[in-house]
Amino acid sequence: GDPLLDGCTPWPEEFAARYREAGHWRGETFDRLVRAWARAHPHRTALVHGERRLDRAELERSADRVARRLAGLGLRAGDRVVLQLPNVPEFFTVFFALQRLGAIPVLALPLHRRSEIAHLCRLSQAVAYVVPDVHQGFDHRELAAEVLKECPELRHVLVAGDPGAHLPLDGPGTDELPPAPDDASEVALLLVSGGTTGLPKLIPRTHDDYAYNVRASAELCGLGPDTVYLAALPVAHNFALGCPGVLGALYAGGTAVLTDEPDPDAAFALIARERVTTTALVPPTARMWAAATHWGEADLSSLRLLQVGGARLLPEHAAQVRAAFGPVLQQVFGMAEGLLNYTEPDAPEVVVLHTQGRPLSADDEIRIVDEDDRDVPPGTTGRLLTRGPYTLRGYYRADEHNASAFTADGHYRTGDLVRRTPTGHLVVEGRVKEQINRGGDKVAAAEVEEQLVQHPAVLDTAVVPVPDDLLGERTCAFVVPVPGATAPGRNEAAAFLRERGLAPYKIPDRIETLDALPVTAVGKTDKKALTTLARQLSAEG
Ligand code: J2J
Secondary structure: OOOOOOOOOOOOHHHHHHHHHOOOOOOOOHHHHHHHHHHHOOOOEEEEEOOEEEEHHHHHHHHHHHHHHHHHOOOOOOOEEEEOOOOOHHHHHHHHHHHHHOOEEEEOOOOOOHHHHHHHHHHHOOOEEEEEOEEOOEEHHHHHHHHHHHOOOOOEEEEEOOOOOOEEOOOOOOOOOOOOOOOOOOEEEEEEOOOOOOOOOEEEEEHHHHHHHHHHHHHHOOOOOOOEEEEOOOOOOHHHHHOOHHHHHHHOOOEEEEOOOOOHHHHHHHHHHHOOOEEEEOHHHHHHHHHHOOOOOOOOOOOOEEEEEOOOOOHHHHHHHHHHHOOOEEEEEEEOOEEEEEOOOOOOHHHHHHOOOEEOOOOOEEEEEOOOOOEOOOOOOEEEEEEOOOOOOOOOOOHHHHHHHEOOOOOEEEEEEEEEOOOOOEEEEEEOOOEEEEOOEEEEHHHHHHHHOOOOOEEEEEEEEEEEOOOEEEEEEEEEEOOOOOOOOHHHHHHHHHHOOOOHHHOOOEEEEOOOOOEOOOOOEOHHHHHHHHHHHHHHO
């Protein structure tokens, strides 16, 4: 086929051949899939949102309409489009419209702001940006106007809803579309990484690899035509999109219910109304749901699979969730970069409570190593390296970063510390990457540090995690003031970072002032010492 999108790293041919022979990669594109779904069961419900219901034929027709609209604006195969929509049907009509054109969605999160969006537009050289009008009180049209000023290559802003000064998503288009590109080894979407460095990285996912990710996940999770999947996490995130997520539910012949309200009141009512069978949550939400089961009146008896992942679920919390919902709990340890681990739906209780699951594919290769990349003894904790049929071989346009993020033989350095049990299940014990996991929301310490040090009174700064009962971790920023200046307090720092366009969940929860940052023997900031100090300070209140 044609070469991969410029700036991506292909799998070596011997691996690609193996993945095809094994039947993992089947040459299915997402455009072909959506058409096959519509042809097989045109009147089966595909998407539910509030009072709206779209069947499979309507989903295909809406995607075609948006594809003609976008083609009329000049969009072509290979173009990148930053897609920032919450859990609404338009997310999928635009997603499949782009698949129809062979254009590539860049899946921004709903909480991304000017800093992240402008970066994603520039990095991907996006020609269009798709937004809602107002979502959860935030006007995305104003954000888009600012992004347009910063990104000269961005030609179009399309709004799902009231367009304001921009273009409506609904509108006239071309009558004729060119034939859909049909190369499944091509990039189908770009996912945003949780990040460890200054700015978020993009993860190229091909049709072949992502269709396998979706199909294998749907099979392991036992999805079928009777599946009703509730998307309560943002569908722009890998977990709710394809693990098995909305795409898995559609793949299996089922239905997806979309909501932006994961609180137990709203979600339980939806579960009862739509007879939801499957959903995915981050640990803090799962715990809120578990605490709410006994005072709720909603009928939750349809629920057969409750996936929890994105951050560590402590065994005692897993036990609470299992006690509240029954043996439907599944732990998921996944990453947008690829590798997925699931506890099997029929796994013994001890496995579900104490492990984060087993690799999805027989062709997932796992290594657990020390800091010199030597394998640690079985059962010992070490750094997780992985490669396989749905794990990236390189971030998009990131040669320098790729040199350290991958081993010479193509293993991705996850940055996670894990150990493997005798049954092959992984237990996540910690991480070596400088990332704070705020209840599933990932914060790259370096990204926040690079923004905070722009403050005129900040000489130096370091961001570390502090333990938190609900979120697992929160962020703490240590700041060293410029001599003679007063370091910003928490409110001033928050206002400053918001002004710079940083996503709200990246704004430090605590700020502590120091005269100097502690350094290690080699002169680097001693993050370990700071993490210990942050823990002590937060324990003191
Ligand atoms: C501990 N840490 C976990 C878990 C992810 C399914 C589920 C999650 C994600 C995801 C995903 C964890 N226990 N159960 O994409 O499809 C941390 C690890 C990991 C990082 C990846 C999916 N589950 N993590 O969370 O790309 O540190 O993907 O490397 O957002 O989350 O983050 P992300």
